[in-house]
Amino acid sequence: MTFDRLSSVFLSNTNHEEDQPVHLQVKDMGLQKRSEHDVYAGPSTRYCPAGVYEWVETDGEETFVINAQNCVHCKTCDIKDPNQNINWAPPQGGEGPVYSNM
Numbered sequence: 001m002t003f004d005r006l007s008s009v010f011l012s013n014t015n016h017e018e019d020q021p022v023h024l025q026v027k028d029m030g031l032q033k034r035s036e037h038d039v040y041a042g043p044s045t046r047y048c049p050a051g052v053y054e055w056v057e058t059d060g061e062e063t064f065v066i067n068a069q070n071c072v073h074c075k076t077c078d079i080k081d082p083n084q085n086i087n088w089a090p091p092q093g094g095e096g097p098v099y100s101n102m
Contacts (some may be wrong), residue, residue, distance in 0.1 A: 022068045023091040024052065024077065032064050035083050047080040 026032050036042060037055055044053035050072045054065045068091075077086045 020092045022066060023089050024066050024068050024071060024087070026064065026066070026084070027062065027085050027086045027087060029080065031083055031085050033062065037062055037064070038081050043079065044081065044086070047076055048073060049076065053077070 036044060042053075042055045045055060050070045052067050052070050054067065055062045056065050057063075071091075073090075075088050078084075078088045091097075
């Protein structure tokens with residue numbers, strides 16, 4: 001039996017307010033494109049267990065998209081990002097997964 005990422009995120013009971021600021025910030029978007037995407041082939045799309053990071057093609061250009069509402073607060077991006085370019089901070093209001101109910 002297997003589960004897809006988004007079903008697993010749903011099971012974590014993750015809750016983020018819709019209007020809260022994004023708690024995952026990219027320090028230098030140019031570096032993210034030049035290095036994380038062009039050199040390392042976008043490992044963030046693979047190391048994040050919740051599928052928070054995506055490279056989306058828009059008008060022939062790859063754009064880095066952060067789906068912070070899916071974050072399960074594992075801090076893998078803080079550890080695995082090859083350039084330490086993603087800054088993880090606790091979300092405003094303390095929202096996130098409800099691990100105690102799992």
